[in-house]
Amino acid sequence: MKNFIFISIFLLSTVLTTAQTSFHLDTIYANDQKNVALFFPEPIRQGITGSENFVFTYNREKGQYFGLLQAKPGKESNLLVVNKNGSVFSYIVKYRKKLDRLNYFIPTSKSIGNEKPIALDSTTIVKREDTIDNSTYYYNKFCSYLIGRKQRIGRIKKRNEGIVLSVENIVFDKKELYFVIQVENKSSLDYDLNFLKLSIATRKKGKKKSLQRLYQKPVFKYSLPAKIKENETVRLVYVMPKFSLSNDRRAILELNEKNGERNLKLKISHRFINNPN
Template sequence: MKRHLSTLLLLFSLASVAQLKQQSPYKLDTIFANEEKSVALFFPNPIRQAITGAEHFVFNYNREKLQYFGLLQATPGAESNLLTITENGQVYSYILKYKKQLKKINYFISEKESVGNEKPIKIAVKKQKQIINKQGVKISQYLKFSEYLLSSTLKNIATKCKKGVKVRLQKIAYNASEVYLVIEIRNNSKIDFEIDYLNVYRTNGNKKKKASYQSLRLKEIYKHKMPSIIYKGQRRKFVYVLPKFVLGDNEKLQIELQELKGSRRVVLETKN
């Protein structure tokens, strides 16, 4: 009974592959066989199951001790197909045709010729969707909390002005596993300020004593309302979201603003 059930399941799989073949854009390879010679098929993994679509094609393989090859023979008749599943679940499908004279009797099959795997891939797709959903939820959280901070009362933590360009750090807020920096840039100069980059660092030691000075950049994970240019007379406020950190006793937070295609550079540091 179990053997009949396995055969039915395999026939169902064979029919499914045949249907996919009609819909698929690629063409299945053809293997020729006759009754006079045994055509050997060598697979990259041991054969677990195999079946032909018609009785005048016979594919023999070792069902008790898994082996890498099987032998194909045929008698005259219409074309059919061969479905083979190897030990690792890879599926191979070929068109079978009878031919009186054979030019090839040995086929060495590579894993690239597999048409798929019997294991469902829906689990992997579901996990990928979950990852995408989590990222979407995170970004939504960053956006909402950033908007909340921009609408709240802010105080200047540190300010630095150079050549008419003023940088202000107005708030440092902790939320979940992230740190939010509310930053304002004001352009009081007569020239528009186009931003090349704005980087945030943790610094330790005295910059004048290079041997003891260390600087570690904190890579932002989200920017909210970050401008690309500050026009003359304009000020813009935005939020930088960073992975959570806590400054040590001798550490400072440094914000470096660099102009694009210009020499203006403003470096702001918090006090200990």
């Protein structure tokens, strides 16, 4: 048991030393009156604090996605969490009498590295297929995380004949914008999807007002259905290359029905695009 504690403390100090030289560590505040919940993208395998006045509890027998942090008055310390897939997360933890935040939803992008990094020598060639697979894995995980959140960016909604199209959230991560889209079928007929497209519309100058559209191709689509049954609600994500809009431009999300006329065009203001979550 002593050897395990020694190894854990050594691992914690080693990772933190590396992390502090390469990353800016976020700070999480806790106290002894309330539980601060940390939700991770993968089940927690190990959680270690650097001081006894901080306690991080999680289910050691059955892997769960969240752990609870409590703290007693004292000096600041650190928290190291290793997920089931080897992803490592590191934070500075401090005691605070009054807490402004009780829940932290931590995305995969906050990981400082992996427990078992892959060492590549100069003769190793990274194949394009491997890069694509890694990107697909990340998109799937992050999109799944966004679908599970209840965060909203604003009221962006359009209705037509019992079909409701809405953009629930727009999130910026790395070099992409993630559009969390919801489609509700409140009608008594199934909705067969023909296409769902996002375009940028520019208003032409002159006496005759018209819109010029430029369609944007998603780099990834998550949970796009072919059919939405009656009284069914689906949520999906479109991953788009990062872009911004001027005041005279706007994004338009088009939902088109196959062999039907229940079509919708949802206009998205430039302020939502330029100020994502």
